[in-house]
Amino acid sequence: MSLFSTDSGPQNASASSGAGGFAVYFDGTSSRRRLVTLEFNDRLEITEYEHTLAAWSYADIRRADSPSGTLRVTCLAAPALARLEIRDAAVAAELISRCTQLDENIPGRRGVARIVGWSLAATVSIVAVVLFGVPLAADRLTPLVPQSFERRLGDVAEGQVKTLFGGKVCDNAPGQAAFTKLVNAIRESAGLDPSIQSVVLSSPIPNAFALPGGKVYVFSGLLAKADNADEVAGILAHELGHLKHRDGTRNLIYNGGTSFLIGLLFGDITGSGALIFASRSLITASYSREAEQNADTFAIDAMHGLGRSPKPMGELMFRVTGKEGDRNLSILASHPLTEDRLARMSREDRPPSGPPLLTAGEWASLKAICSSDSKI
Amino acid sequence: MNQISLVPRHPPPLPVSFSGDRGEFFRLVARGAGLELITVGFYRFWLATDIRRHLWSNTHIDGDAAEYTGRARELLIGFLIALAIIVPVYLAYFLAGLEAERYKAFASFPLLAFFYLFGQFAIYRARRYRLTRTVWRGVRFWMSGSGWAYAAQAALWGLLMILTLGLILPWRAAALERYKMRHSYYGDLQGGFEGRAWEFFKRGWWLWLLAPIAFYVFPLAPFVYGAFKAVEWRWWLSGIRFGGVRLESTMRRGALIGLYWKVIGWIVVLAVVFVAYLALCAVLVASMSGAAFNQFFAPQVFSRSVPLLILAGLGYLGFALAINVVMRVYLLRDLWVRVLASMTVHHIEAAANVSARGELANALGEGFADGLDVAGF
Numbered sequence: 018m019s020l021f022s023t024d025s026g027p028q029n030a031s032a033s034s035g036a037g038g039f040a041v042y043f044d045g046t047s048s049r050r051r052l053v054t055l056e057f058n059d060r061l062e063i064t065e066y067e068h069t070l071a072a073w074s075y076a077d078i079r080r081a082d083s084p085s086g087t088l089r090v091t092c093l094a095a096p097a098l099a100r101l102e103i104r105d106a107a108v109a110a111e112l113i114s115r116c117t118q119l120d121e122n123i124p125g126r127r128g129v130a131r132i133v134g135w136s137l138a139a140t141v142s143i144v145a146v147v148l149f150g151v152p153l154a155a156d157r158l159t160p161l162v163p164q165s166f167e168r169r170l171g172d173v174a175e176g177q178v179k180t181l182f183g184g185k186v187c188d189n190a191p192g193q194a195a196f197t198k199l200v201n202a203i204r205e206s207a208g209l210d211p212s213i214q215s216v217v218l219s220s221p222i223p224n225a226f227a228l229p230g231g232k233v234y235v236f237s238g239l240l241a242k243a244d245n246a247d248e249v250a251g252i253l254a255h256e257l258g259h260l261k262h263r264d265g266t267r268n269l270i271y272n273g274g275t276s277f278l279i280g281l282l283f284g285d286i287t288g289s290g291a292l293i294f295a296s297r298s299l300i301t302a303s304y305s306r307e308a309e310q311n312a313d314t315f316a317i318d319a320m321h322g323l324g325r326s327p328k329p330m331g332e333l334m335f336r337v338t339g340k341e342g343d344r345n346l347s348i349l350a351s352h353p354l355t356e357d358r359l360a361r362m363s364r365e366d367r368p369p370s371g372p373p374l375l376t377a378g379e380w381a382s383l384k385a386i387c388s389s390d391s392k393i
Numbered sequence: 394m395n396q397i398s399l400v401p402r403h404p405p406p407l408p409v410s411f412s413g414d415r416g417e418f419f420r421l422v423a424r425g426a427g428l429e430l431i432t433v434g435f436y437r438f439w440l441a442t443d444i445r446r447h448l449w450s451n452t453h454i455d456g457d458a459a460e461y462t463g464r465a466r467e468l469l470i471g472f473l474i475a476l477a478i479i480v481p482v483y484l485a486y487f488l489a490g491l492e493a494e495r496y497k498a499f500a501s502f503p504l505l506a507f508f509y510l511f512g513q514f515a516i517y518r519a520r521r522y523r524l525t526r527t528v529w530r531g532v533r534f535w536m537s538g539s540g541w542a543y544a545a546q547a548a549l550w551g552l553l554m555i556l557t558l559g560l561i562l563p564w565r566a567a568a569l570e571r572y573k574m575r576h577s578y579y580g581d582l583q584g585g586f587e588g589r590a591w592e593f594f595k596r597g598w599w600l601w602l603l604a605p606i607a608f609y610v611f612p613l614a615p616f617v618y619g620a621f622k623a624v625e626w627r628w629w630l631s632g633i634r635f636g637g638v639r640l641e642s643t644m645r646r647g648a649l650i651g652l653y654w655k656v657i658g659w660i661v662v663l664a665v666v667f668v669a670y671l672a673l674c675a676v677l678v679a680s681m682s683g684a685a686f687n688q689f690f691a692p693q694v695f696s697r698s699v700p701l702l703i704l705a706g707l708g709y710l711g712f713a714l715a716i717n718v719v720m721r722v723y724l725l726r727d728l729w730v731r732v733l734a735s736m737t738v739h740h741i742e743a744a745a746n747v748s749a750r751g752e753l754a755n756a757l758g759e760g761f762a763d764g765l766d767v768a769g770f
Contacts, residue, residue, distance in 0.1 A: 041457070043531025048580060048747040050457065050530060082450040084412045084458045098531045098749065100460075129428065132439060136432030273487075277480075 038108030042070065045096030055103070057111060063101065071095060078116045080123060088112065090119070143278050151274040152304060159267045164230070167266055171230025174265075178218075178234065185219040187237055192217075192386025195379035199246060200233070202374055203254045206322040207315070209261055215253070219387050223337045227256040229265030237387045243333055246375040249383070250323075251316055251330020251362075258315030264308045272301055305351045313358060317365045324371020331355075331362030408738040411730050412458070413451035415722075421447060422721040426714040437763075438468040444721065445523070448729050454529060455741045462533075463526035467756040468763075471522075475760025482511075509551065511761070513544035517573070518758020524577060525754045530744075535751025538576030540758065546572060560601060563593035570629065579635045580747035588632025597624045615657060619650030626732055637743030644735035652723050652731070659719040667712040674704040 042053040042063055053070065056062040060072040073092040081100060083089035088109035089102045103109045113119060200215045215233040223238040233256045235249070243249050259265065320327040338355045352358075375383065425440035442465040449461035486507070517540040524534045550565035567590035577584035600621045607617040623644050630642035678701045 045531045046749050048530040048532040048744060048749075050745070081462075082446050082460050084451045084453065085414065086412075087458065089458075089460070096749075098462075098528055098533060100528075100531045102457075129439075132436060133428070133432055136435040139435065140433050277483075 038103070038105050038111070040108070041102040041104075043098070043100045043102075044070065045099030053101075055101075055108065055112070057115060061112070061115075071099070073101075075115045076118055078112075078119060079121060080119050090116070147275050147278050151271055151278070154274065155267045155271040158270050159263050162263075162266050167263070168230035170266065170269065171228040171232050174228045175232060178228070182218060182220050182222075182236075187217040187219050187387035189386055189388065191379075191382035192384075195375055195383040196386060198379065199250055199374055199383070200253060202323060203250055203257060203319055207254065207257055207261065207319045209257055213257070213260060217386050225252050225256055227259040227265065229263070229269070231260055233257065233260070239333075239337070240384055240386065242336055243384075245329060246373065246380050246383070247320070247325050247329040248333035250325065250374050251320055251327050252333065254316035254319040255312045255330065257319070258312035259308070261315060262308065262311055264312065268305065268308070271304055275301060302351050306353055309352045313353075313361065317362065321365070321367065323374065325369055325374065326366045327362045328359075328366040331359035335359045408455055408741060409733050409736045410453045411451055411733045412453060413447055413726070413730075415726065418444075418447055418726045419718070419722055422718050426717050429717075430710060430714055435469075438472065439465040441465070442468065444725065445526075448726070449527065452729075452733060454738060457530050460528040461526055462528055463522065463756070467522075468759050471756030471758070471760035472763050473760070474757055475763070479761070506548070510544045510548050513547040514540040515758055515761035516547075517543040518754070519762040520573065520758075521754045522756050522759050525751065529579070532580040532747055532749045533751060533753075534577065534579050536573075536577050536754065538572065543569070543572055559604075562601075563590040563597070566590070566593065566625070566629075567632075570632065574633060577635075578751060579638075579744065581750050582636035582638070582744060582747050585634040586632045587634055588628050593624070593628045596628065597621060600624070615653035616650055619653045620646045623647070623649045627735065630732070630736055635744065636747075637740045639739040641737050641739060642732070642735045643737075644732070648731055648735065649728065652727055656719060656723050659723075660716055663712055663715050663719070667708055670708045671705055674701060674708065678704070 038055050040053055040055050040063070042051045042065070043049070044051070051065050051070070053063050053065045056064060060074045061078065062069050063071045063073070071092075073095065077093040078090050079093065081089045081091045083102065087102055087104050089100055090112070091097075091100055103112060196215070196217060200213070201211075204211070204213060213231040213233065215235070217235050217237055217240065220236040221238045222236050223242050225233070225235040225239055227233050233253065235253070235256075239252065240249065316330060317327045320330070334355050340356055421443055422440070425436065425443065428436040429440060442461075442463055445461045445463065449459045452459045517538070521536040521540075524536050527534045547565075547569055550561070550568060553561050554565060567586070567588055570586045570588065574584040574586035600617055603613065603617045607613040623646050626649075627642040627644040630640050630644075633640040681700075
């Protein structure tokens, strides 16, 4: 190899075009490291032992990544991995001055601006889909989901509910008779089919909910807080409203869609979990408030149909939650604020025109539905 | 033209060295973190590519620097295709889970095993992508083998890991590494892995005993984890072969512990700054709102102030990004430098005249790894 430096290469080069120099060359087909001389003629000639290995036209030469202090270039016409490495600053400067399109492949400022622009466009489109597309899709898809599938969803959820809440069913005979009478009255008034099942579960939590596929659960804690049959009837009507509107299935589609899209949006910023959670709860909350409002409308209509006032329902809810406005941000709440719901029910208050839904005795049996001795 | 004879004739005494500037890397990741925020995360493909380009092209082996030829556009396309595949898989997973739940509540957990398998597949294919984008002396590395075969092996070993409470880890690592390295090539030079599980076990068994204690005694954890990573790196590097080329690492057990403490220290500092910022915002918003101070700081009013929530959200973002930068500087760049510093290469002359071989692999694996959150570098 030492023969090489006594070669006539540099002299030749300076004679022909005034510049030349040494470089390291890899031809892209083997890992052999060649010390070569460069000759800046009308093309860049790469010479080893006076044998020209390659001639690259300056317009085809592109920069490749290199450590600082080294210029590494490749050529479009050469094998993809052919590399020429120049460590001499003067030679590097000479080559750079001749190659007009050296940095064509390197993404520059405009490239970054384009990435930012496209990302913003993608963000806007995802947000638009979340706000308008997903609710629409949920509305359109829900009627297409077969009842049998909904029932399965309900079965799954039921299994989990029973695991979470202990699953003790309250059904002593007089209490169950009163409960069935109440449910049937509302169901017939609302025009729902008789496949709906409703159950009282023993739990101190004052709540009630509906599962997809036609299951309504009332916790005994709610019955304990109720003062009369109309209060419970209103709540039941509200839950039947959810069933009638198939809100469970719609929510499932909606939540699945938004979670997926928002996760996609925020991707990989470490620590973005909190952000995803926050924006998701904001958006789904507004959607679920709307569903709750609709279920309330349904309950109001059902109670009017029975000739009873919806106001007791609002009173029961207010008794359970208290005034909510002080405690939470209203845009984060999944339900409308209880005081607003009570105000709405009060506006719809009418003097009763129909018979009481339960007799005093039946009401007492319903209150005692969880007591094990069925004699009152 | 006399100075031209500066071209080095002999490899420098240290066969592996790193020439990257730390300040440059910091600017790279800091700018990248900012752009990631503006682009709500989409910039991650470009940032990951730039980080790899920096690390690869400043790593010199036998005097010649490596090169990373992957491009962010490939990662983006890989991610989009992976998404198109993962979405139906998630749907199928959801339906299958539904059936399982109907049979018995919470019975769908075994289906997570499927995603473990999928994740391992992604890890293999992502490694393949990175390897085929790694070039040294004008010849690329490449990889054969099957991602699913690897995933099956990894899953079976994973099962044994659970059964033995992790004690079998060295044997798992050795078996999986043998598979990966046997299918790795540099040109026509086939890779191999000669690390013996028993050696790994002998150097690290006491860490296995300390791990449960470190789980409860927090200050012990960085020591145990740092020592484990050092032992693992040393054992892994020392086992790697490419034809006649042999790597060796002399990393000490304590070599990485400092890095983890520095990261923890920075996180504490950043957390203090974040809390101070929150306090400042609260005071500022309170004085602007005009309400009496003690009235404003009553918890109900406090948590309902929208400007305060927005300021807190912005602060949180800055906090998260700063942690991101710290992690990348210490746990990517500094770790990389320390690992390289511990490394020597023997019989590099075996790689002096290797013929180029191997096809480029697509970035689908990287896309899966991104979608399933199992990404490495």
